Amino acid sequence: MTRSRWARAVAAAAALVLAGGLAACGSDGPAPTTDPPAVTVTGTGEVRGAPDTLTATVGVSTQAGDVSTAIAQAGSRVQAVTDAVVRAGVARSDVQTEQVSLQPQYAGSLPGAGPSITGYEATNTVQITVRDLAKASSVLGAAVDAGGNDARLSGVAFRIDDDSRLLGDARARAFDDAKSRAEQYAKLSGTSLSRVLSVQENVTGQDQPLATDRTAQAATVPIEPGQQTVTVSVTVKWGLR
Template structure:
């Protein structure tokens, strides 16, 4: 009985060893759960486009002996500015109050110490953001607004109203750039690219970049000459490729 048991166990060990020797080589090289070899690259796409819209930041600043007097003077001036903007063709939806501030003005401190600061008046500022969709009108609108009471601010940004076609083109260029980079790296490493495993776009919204090329006049006949230039929009994608066996 004991001899038969020993022989049976020995046979089992031999069968197990034979099974290990006959296991496929791929199973020994790529254990279960281990990711396949891969290569990751980042591609960039850049597209330059002329803007077709301007955003103006305009502020009316008024002073008065009291807060009410300063606010009333400011409100009257801002009403005239808004009316002129609408008359110039700016739609109601393109006008938005972006800030209102009421601040006291203090007398200059003298030589005396431990003296309470004295209020001698108030300053009221009212800021409005204006979207000018007819780029050629931006200079004339800015000139008109200043003549009617705008006396602070004046910031201007040129943008593209519909960015979808521009960003679509930038994404295509970014993916093409990633594929080209991956091919270069694979050739240098003497490996073959497999299928694309994932494509991920950067979540940051592309912003217009200054362009140093020739400038286009946005309002050549206006009292305030403006140059809109060209904006460059960039995007990035991360692409992961499988390495072919």
């Protein structure tokens, strides 16, 4: 056999070995996998309870020709608001500064000139927490009276200070609802539930806002706490067997 024929034979044998190795690798690879059977359902639980706490944002907005006067007037008015609600029965620790802002006020510009600053508006707001709802109406009335025509009342909302028991009841009802649905689907598919694979929760109704926005004096602010609904929605994934 000549040298050239010998080289061609060696090359052909090497190609056959390589092809065989690739075929073997392909046949020994892992088989395609599929997710184990499972069912995912959402359950809902609702419970109702009486709110025991009210929160409200009370502020004042004043205008003056210079920054210092605007800030001083707003600070003085909001201090009067704070003192008034404390006298009405709110603990001073339940009055917290929420926002302080200062904005320039502009007048129309003359032709060829930019707008000019004519004064400043200062706003100072506090959040009040009323833990005795029997005093809530008089507290809000005292706040807007102390602020006068500069008073701003907003963000009034009821809530349950400790809603852990209600949340626990709502969670139990939501999970039972989800499990009942999952068991029905398992029965329809000829399987049964195994272990829980995942749980996701969503809670609503922990605050009950009121549509309140007052800017004038008021001797009393009528309120009705009513009932508050706490809703838990839970999405649970069970394995099937």
